[in-house]
Amino acid sequence: MSTTERPRILVVGGGYVGLYAAKRIMKKMRYGEATVTVVDPRSYMTYQPFLPEVAAGSISPRHVVVPLRRVLPKAEVLTGRVTSIDQDRKVAVVTPLVGEAYELPFDYLVIALGAISRTFPIPGLAEQGIGMKGVEEGIGLRNHVLEQLDKAESTTDENVRRKALTFVFIGGGFAGAETIGEVEDMARDAAKYYSTISRDDMRFILVDAADKILPEVGPKLGTWGKEHLESRGIEIYLGTSMDSCVDGHVVLKNGLEVDSNTIVWTAGVKPNPALARFGLPLGPRGHVDTAPTLQVQGSDYIWAAGDNAQIPDVAARKAGVENAWCPPNAQHALRQAKVLGDNVVAGMRGFPQKEYEHSNKGAVAGLGVHKGVAMIVMGKMKIKLKGRLAWYMHRGYHGMAMPTWNRKIRVFADWTLGMFLKREVVSLGALETPREEFYEAAKPAPAPAAAAAPAEKAKAS
Template identity: 90%
Template sequence: MRYGEATVTVVDPRSYMTYQPFLPEAAAGSISPRHVVVPLRRVLPKAAEVLTGRVTSIDQDRKVATIAPLVGESYELPFDYLVIAMGAVSRTFPIPGLAEQGIGMKGIEESIGLRNHVLEQMDKADSTTDEEIRRKALTFVFIGGGFAGAETIGEVEDMARDAAKYYRNVSRDDMRFILVDAADRILPEVGPKLGAYGKAHLESRGVEVYLSTSMESCVDGHVVLKNGLEVDANTIVWTAGVKPNPALARFGLPLGPRGHVDCEPTLQVKGTDYIWAAGDNAQVPDLVGREAGNENAWCPPNAQHALRQAKVLGDNVVARMRGFQQKPYRHANKGAVAGLGLHKGVAMIVMGKMKIKLKGRLAWYMHRGYHGLAMPTWNRKIRVFADWTLGMFLKREVVSLGAMENPREEFYQAANPAPVPAAVGKPEEKAKAS
């Protein structure tokens, strides 16, 4: 658009965008956490106004959104055109103990929290002689065998294996890694053969993989699986899929059966002429799949589609402003890549009707190359590749910064005055007491 032609306002509770495919590597310490996020105000200095807050309601008749900022009273923000791109949240179930014990993998905070937590469990196991405490601290349970689950357990197992070299009383043989999935295979995005390879590879590293089962409860860390297995674990990582942001239900938009915003192929929300949606919260027809005979084909919620949908959406908003015809979103699947730890991965590359399947080190290079180039802004691309390059020559950092979870605790203990014992009270108080 021409300068001054329109005002673009971005409302988000965080002032940065997270590149989620890199969360497993951030959890393993292969990438600095600051390099996985893109600050919105820095990359949009002139293009957009960034408001840190939440949209609590949308009045479609008045074309007004109600904004709840981080502090202060809510206020109304008028708009002419609206884009819904709220992404997804973890899909959870009412499992006893999950809310209290589970760790998600949807944000950089959870990723770094998982890294600190795992290393802290190794610290606990190394410093105690209680065998029950050691066993619980060194048992790591991951629920969900899709990309997020398989990649996270592969990266974390790699990190724990390296870290164990520096502990006197902890070895890899003392640890127990468990991967659970309700489906009959892991990594369904890369096909059954590569999924079977990924399962065999993880098992060769000592990871227990349980398929066609689920977790029934995890109260106080006591994990009960549907297949009858029971273990005690301090670490329970939940990566069993995602669902659209539940806030969408408050906006009066047409939603699909799973809660996604129902969109036309042009990414315009059905029944409206000024609202668009894209990414994980949008239900967009997959035109390529439908032309192939699948009438119920929808674009899956992944970065491959979200990045391309954003470009089409931007063009269509400008086309609507200027009275031009909008273009439908059309994209054929290019395949999928996944990393399973350092120098290990699987990849399926689609070239026309041909599918190229790779595994091992070459697939890992494909994984890093694809996501490294897809990372937004050259600033972050360079920093990510610099992290990887340094990792080739320097050893992995294995320090736990668990105190970051509650950074003021030590200062609070130092500044909080201790209660005055009754025996050292004022003389008159002693007389009254006697």
């Protein structure tokens, strides 16, 4: 970390908003006008809408992450966490991955911590659940599912086999529906290479507490999505939730009980709990309370956007929707980051702030290869698509929204190769414990019994 006498703009979080806000700030400000410092526990940003395709093996995991130092070469990128903020002194405490925490002064502050999985105190969830917020979880889910097929093929115990081939997904929003659709697609393909496993041997279950899935695309497309998934043999239980999953024994409120080694949790997100330690005004659900200008309420040098912010939806309120807030999605995050970056530079120069206003352009979701739903908003007209055409819209939109041309090209290359080459169905579960085999080979051998005997006798005497 370098020291500087220039004003410091501290960006807390290197996700979608943090990356694009920092990039916008550096593009707009003059040479040497300020120092931009980005702090995040990871040295890369993850494009989360592609995690279901990572789990299905349609996209290489390395292609959905963007290295911060490469994209922000003129910024300071610190790998660590901001653990507290002293607003009076304008100092943040940074805890690096290794070493002791230190204080970092700042003049302007951007809060872009994003969100974490919203969980509940369900017995067994922490031990058994698999989230879908990071690329590591996407890779882990893919390896885990393929390992279950390996287990089922190799065992003679029918209970072990049934538990391995039962897959439970909690949450029917975009993340849940897309993930189960992609993973079921992958498992169906993979089963072709197993002599004793077919798709009929597998059981996929989707659970949601609401009365519908895919609420983001509207009731008609949501109903079509439900019927489509059910036509592929996926069981969907609505209006219910999971009571417990201790040792993989899943108990639902509707009375259904199943044993499963795979419990995927995608039941929404909540703001990062670290926000509570920053002394910022928070809304009822823990989001940072911001004005339409993305400035934190009561402050003229702190801005917030993305999943960790409660931002008034100006366009919806003008249309007569009271108390409308911007939903936490990539569509808003990208546009908020640009307005935020402009406002930080304007605030630094003493110019007026601009309000964030954006009308919803629709939503797209992929449910596996050549399967999807899409709702495109054009003025007052809504175009609803399903099937292959919607899938093309999903890939086209998110492919172009992927940050940097480097990553766009790599993602489209993965898709192009997937048109001509068969899907890879190999599990690399050993990646999670790469040293285990070497440890077994290198650990000290136990002392021979004959050599140990004299020592024991001496000890006794």
